[in-house]
Amino acid sequence: MKIVIMGAGKVGKVLCRDLAEENHEITLIEKDAKTFQTVLNQYDITGVLGNGASYDTQMEAGVNTADMFIALTDNDELNMIASVLAKKLGAVKTGARVRNQDYSDLSDLMRTSLDINLFINPELEAARKCMQLIEFPLADSxxxxxxxxxxxxxxxxxxxxxxxxxxxxxxxxxxxxxxxxxxxxxxxxxxxxxxxxxxxxxxxxxxxxxxxxxxxxxxNGQQESKIRSLFIIGGGLLAQYVIKLFEKSNVTIKVLELNHDKAKLLSRQFPKIEVIEADGTDINNLREQGAANYDAVLALTGIDEENIIISMIAKSLGVKKTLTKINRTEVIDIVEPIGLQSVITPKRIVSDTILQYVRAFFNSQGSNVEALYTIAHDQVEALQFRVKEGSKATLKPLRELKIKKDVLIAYIYRKNQTIFPTGNDRLMPHDRVIVISYNGYLSDLDEIVL
Incomplete structure (x- = not known):
């Protein structure tokens, strides 16, 4: 597919890489010359240097013949304007990164009125991931x-x-x-x-x-217990979305925020939670504020190193669940020996969300992948396929199929029933199947069979 990406920030770079690896035709629009050249040198893509909300720039980038236009700059309004223009010029699908809570609350209305197909909010998606890990605290991911x-x-x-x-x-x-x-x-x-x-x-x-x-x-020696209290360090946008998701629950929340203005604003926004103006990287502050008495500590500042330190301190204090926000994916492998529990990477989460949308659209044009998810630090893909009539994968029981190396069938979904297969099971037409692959991109179920 022909995809135009506007903005080469954290999410834009990851998306350029991932979509280029899937052999899509990617054109990047970026106004910063240094960033523009760096990304073009790294990945097999083309690009246009300029303002993505400009008619001339979009025409030069071929937006009028694009299957998809995705605006990912740090300016919500610019992203929406560029997406509206792209749709008017002829882009089949459009998506805009929109982080402001006021806009996110009206996303359905704005999607209809502005004719933007996908609203992308990294912090909201990351907050939902936090919520999953809090609701099932036994899991690291x-x-x-x-x-x-x-x-x-x-x-x-x-x-x-x-x-x-x-x-x-x-x-x-x-x-x-x-x-x-x-x-x-x-x-x-x-x-x-x-x-x-x-x-x-x-x-x-x-x-x-x-x-x-x-x-x-x-x-494994882990006991199930519900999370009833959250201790959050960092009162930024991600923290605000997490608080909002738990606003109507019985979960007790305390926030430590170093910045005076941010702490004051947060206190006004959420009068039912306790907001303390203090440095969350200081172990004495964490002790004084009773972090050890909370079920979970969420390190959500804007600095990876601070978040890692906070989680290490929380672990030493005996906190049973820690969530650590890390923006730079390359840091995750480095800190692996430290033994962090759950790591939240907003740019990776939102990139996966966009990839799922792209795959779904691509599926309607001939690919057979219905959904895409990633696990194991994004090194392994979990793909959902629908089994077609005549598929090679239906010919024999699974134990007799010659399945490619580094591919595994996780489960089969048949007539509202989930089957966790043994070698005696077989795939049937119209089944939905989750395939695990560490073998590169798969676009068709038959590709798993040698």
Whole structure:
């Protein structure tokens, strides 16, 4: 597809890379010459230097013949104006990054009146991810699927856990409806087979019914308990969206914000929560404010290093759940040995949201991918396919199919029933199937079969 991206900020760069890797024809519009040249040198894309809301610039970028135009600058109004212009010029689909809460609250009305197909809010999407991890606190990461399909959750195998030393064959005997989709071992990704041996400190990415997932965590030495109190450091936009999502719940919230004006504004916006003007990276402040007495600490400042330090301090104080906002994805692998629990990366979350939208649109034009999700620090894809009549994947039971290396079938969704397959199961036409791939981009289910 021909896609024009306006803005090469954090999200724009990630999207340029991801969409170019899927062989889409990408044109970047960026007004900063240095940023523009850097991105063009990094990825196989073309570009136009200039103002993306300008008629001449959009015409030079070929917006009039584009399948999709996505505006991702840090200016909400500019993004909306550019998207409206792009649609008038002939772009089939348009999307705009809009972070302001006033606009987000009116997104459905504005989508209709401005004819913008997709409103993208990184902080709101990240806040929803925070909410998932708070509602299922046992998981280090949690990837949900549409229509209440089983999620994929992350579990770090504890030292002394009953899971250590088990092969996947034994694992499946103990947990009939759980599938280990992939394993991260010492930073290496493995799509495991039955003879794989689970060891302490392995990160397992598992799918299955919630009741069995809870049992799995219990066997790993983790007890299920609801999060009833949040201690948030950093009163920025992400924190505000998190507070708003929990506003009508019984969850107690305290916020530490160093900036006087921000703390005052936050206190006015949310009079029912406690806002303290203090430095959340100071262990003495965290102790004085009783961080250890809260069920979860959310480190949501704008500085990655501060957030990492805050989570480390919270962990040392005995807080059972920490969420750490990290903007730079390259930092995640570096801090892996530290043992951070749940990491929130807004630019990656919103990039995945856009990719899902692009894939859905691409599907309507011939691709068979219905949805795309990423797990294991975005190194592994979980793809949803609909099984077509005559597919090679339906010819034999799964144990007889020659499936490509680093590909696994997580589960089958058939007539409102979820099947966690064994080798005796087989795919049927009209099934929906979740495929795990560490083997590059798949556009058709038949590509998993050799």
């Amino acid at each position: 949690f990837e949900s699927f549409a229509n209440n399909k089983p999620p994929i959750v992350e579990l770090k195998v504890s030292a002394g856990s009953n899971l250590g030393g088990k092969s996947l064959i034994d694992f499946r005997s103990s947990y009939k409806n759980l599938i280990v989709c992939c394993v991260m071992k010492n930073g290496e990704i493995i799509i495991p087979k039955g003879n794989f041996i689970i060891e302490a400190n392995d990160h397992l990415f598992v799918t299955g019914p919630m009741s069995e997932l809870v049992k799995l965590y219990k066997d």
